[in-house]
Amino acid sequence: MGEAIVVTSGKGGVGKTTTSANVGTVLALQGKKVCLVDTDIGLRNLDVVMGLENRIIYDLVDVAQGRCKLNQALVKDKRFECLSLLPAAQTTDKDSIQPDQMKKIIDTLKADFDYIIIDCPAGIERGFKNAVAGADHAIVVTTPEISSVRDADRIIGLLEQEKQVSPPRLIINRIRQHLLKSGEMLEIDEIMNILAIDLIGIVIDDDGVISSSNKGEPIALNPSSKAAMAYRNIGRRILGETVPLMDLDEKQGFFHRVKALLGMR
Amino acid sequence: MPATQSLVTIKGRKDGLVLVMNEACAYRDLLIELKEKLAASTNLDQNGPVISVKIEVGNRYISTDQRDQLKQIIHSYDHLKVEAIHSNVLTYAELDQIKEQEKIVTMVRIVRSGQVLSVQGNLLLIGDVNPGGVVSASGNIYVLGSLRGVASAGQGEDGNNAVIVASIMAPTQLKIGETISRNERNTAEVLTERHRFECAYLDDHIGKIVIDHIQATIKKGNLPFTFNKM
Numbered sequence: 302m303g304e305a306i307v308v309t310s311g312k313g314g315v316g317k318t319t320t321s322a323n324v325g326t327v328l329a330l331q332g333k334k335v336c337l338v339d340t341d342i343g344l345r346n347l348d349v350v351m352g353l354e355n356r357i358i359y360d361l362v363d364v365a366q367g368r369c370k371l372n373q374a375l376v377k378d379k380r381f382e383c384l385s386l387l388p389a390a391q392t393t394d395k396d397s398i399q400p401d402q403m404k405k406i407i408d409t410l411k412a413d414f415d416y417i418i419i420d421c422p423a424g425i426e427r428g429f430k431n432a433v434a435g436a437d438h439a440i441v442v443t444t445p446e447i448s449s450v451r452d453a454d455r456i457i458g459l460l461e462q463e464k465q466v467s468p469p470r471l472i473i474n475r476i477r478q479h480l481l482k483s484g485e486m487l488e489i490d491e492i493m494n495i496l497a498i499d500l501i502g503i504v505i506d507d508d509g510v511i512s513s514s515n516k517g518e519p520i521a522l523n524p525s526s527k528a529a530m531a532y533r534n535i536g537r538r539i540l541g542e543t544v545p546l547m548d549l550d551e552k553q554g555f556f557h558r559v560k561a562l563l564g565m566r
Numbered sequence: 567m568p569a570t571q572s573l574v575t576i577k578g579r580k581d582g583l584v585l586v587m588n589e590a591c592a593y594r595d596l597l598i599e600l601k602e603k604l605a606a607s608t609n610l611d612q613n614g615p616v617i618s619v620k621i622e623v624g625n626r627y628i629s630t631d632q633r634d635q636l637k638q639i640i641h642s643y644d645h646l647k648v649e650a651i652h653s654n655v656l657t658y659a660e661l662d663q664i665k666e667q668e669k670i671v672t673m674v675r676i677v678r679s680g681q682v683l684s685v686q687g688n689l690l691l692i693g694d695v696n697p698g699g700v701v702s703a704s705g706n707i708y709v710l711g712s713l714r715g716v717a718s719a720g721q722g723e724d725g726n727n728a729v730i731v732a733s734i735m736a737p738t739q740l741k742i743g744e745t746i747s748r749n750e751r752n753t754a755e756v757l758t759e760r761h762r763f764e765c766a767y768l769d770d771h772i773g774k775i776v777i778d779h780i781q782a783t784i785k786k787g788n789l790p791f792t793f794n795k796m
């Protein structure tokens with residue numbers, strides 16, 4: 302029986318889709334059977350980031366409304382046998398599927414896959430409720446900005462009311478070292494102080510993320526990039542390993558604190 | 567009952583009048599005598615300064631309507647002002663209401679953005695109020711943690727005496743009774759406020775007293791059950 306992990310944020314554009322694509326990819330790299338589910342109906346992206354757009358025949362809404370079998374809608378990744386995508390519909394809106402239908406689909410997928418990564422749309426309305434309905438775990442993505450942290454806090458509050466979801470874990474995305482050093486960006490322990498949930502990883506802001514998304518090749522596939530390392534480490538932490546943070550920064554103090562936050566000495 | 571025994575005794579004090587009412591007679595008789603006594607009082611100078619009046623009804627239960635009635639009679643004299651009506655008797659309902667207002671509601675949690683925590687009585691919150699979160703109480707608010715959101719205390723009667731206490735006071739807005747104050751500091755500054763707030767408790771598993779950050783303690787959900795139950 303697999304585990305379903307929803308990737309959510311509240312605020313838009315902070316990196317949910319990027320995180321879903323890369324976390325799914327690194328888990329597949331580890332040989333796990335992974336299904337990515339795009340629940341951003343009407344604004345689907347995950348297929349593009351994965352480079353699978355041209356293989357889509359059916360989508361999530363087709364499955365929910367019985368126009369095809371679940372298996373028919375799954376798009377096989379071109380690189381990994383063990384990685385599949387259930388794409389969102391592009392032509393309808395978020396109301397065309399209900400949370401209980403969503404839960405049924407995720408439950409069915411859990412029988413066949415080790416991990417189901419659910420890419421959640423921005424916002425706290427129907428799309429969020431759909432995405433969370435079948436989830437066992439949650440990853441909250443934030444950037445080191447006040448508005449993003451505020452929305453993450455709101456989402457954490459809502460996730461805490463979802464009894465079937467385990468306590469959410471945090472990814473801080475798009476960290477820019479020069480801003481951290483100059484104190485212009487919220488520091489990691491300031492964010493942790495507010496949100497008070499477990500940190501599962503930090504990802505630097507990396508131009509490579511954007512170019513690889515455009516090419517439909519998740520950056521996690523390029524082992525020379527630091528963002529890729531970060532995603533690989535997140536993947537290993539999801540698998541239950543204790544992975545120290547890689548050295549992003551020369552400044553000792555910074556890492557000491559982050560290590561402490563990750564529960565390491 | 568001998569006609570000579572008076573049911574209403576008017577006593578003059580430095581700070582005003584005290585009306586002591588017989589507690590055994592019929593209420594109706596009290597009103598009759600009160601009116602007579604007031605009408606007969608030659609020393610009540612109509613043009614003098616306002617005189618405060620306290621009414622002692624002793625061991626007699628008196629309802630809100632009856633209180634209003636007494637006030638109305640006395641206030642028909644322009645210069646008399648009822649300061650207080652004191653009775654030794656309370657109904658259970660009134661007692662419950664007082665208990666409700668005086669009780670302390672203990673909560674162990676983080677009030678996150680978009681959440682509202684509202685209680686009757688005094689709120690003791692062990693945890694933070696994050697920006698965008700709201701706590702409200704009819705009495706006082708005590709936050710053992712950071713107050714970075716909105717706190718409204720004294721949202722019941724007599725609200726102006728309420729207080730708001732926080733280990734880290736960095737609210738976006740405070741309200742006491744009907745008075746509101748805003749924090750003019752910018753949000754980034756408030757967010758960077760650090761705190762290390764610690765909690766000691768007996769850990770059942772290891773049989774030792776453990777000291778941990780309160781946030782970590784809340785997160786683990788392993789506070790002793792007396793806390794959790796509340």
Ligand SMILES: Nc1ncnc2c1ncn2[C@@H]1O[C@H](COP(=O)(O)OP(=O)(O)OP(=O)(O)O)[C@@H](O)[C@H]1O
Nearest residue numbers: 313314315316317318319423475505506507510511
């Ligand atoms: N670590 C990073 N470094 C650089 N760019 C990034 C990083 N993470 C995300 N981006 C870029 O930010 C943009 C938004 O990312 P993404 O689409 O993953 O966000 P989202 O949360 O899914 O957005 P939406 O709310 O619209 O679904 C994209 O252009 C993406 O390439």
Ligand SMILES: [Mg+2]
Nearest residue numbers: 317318341346
């Ligand atoms: Mg997205």
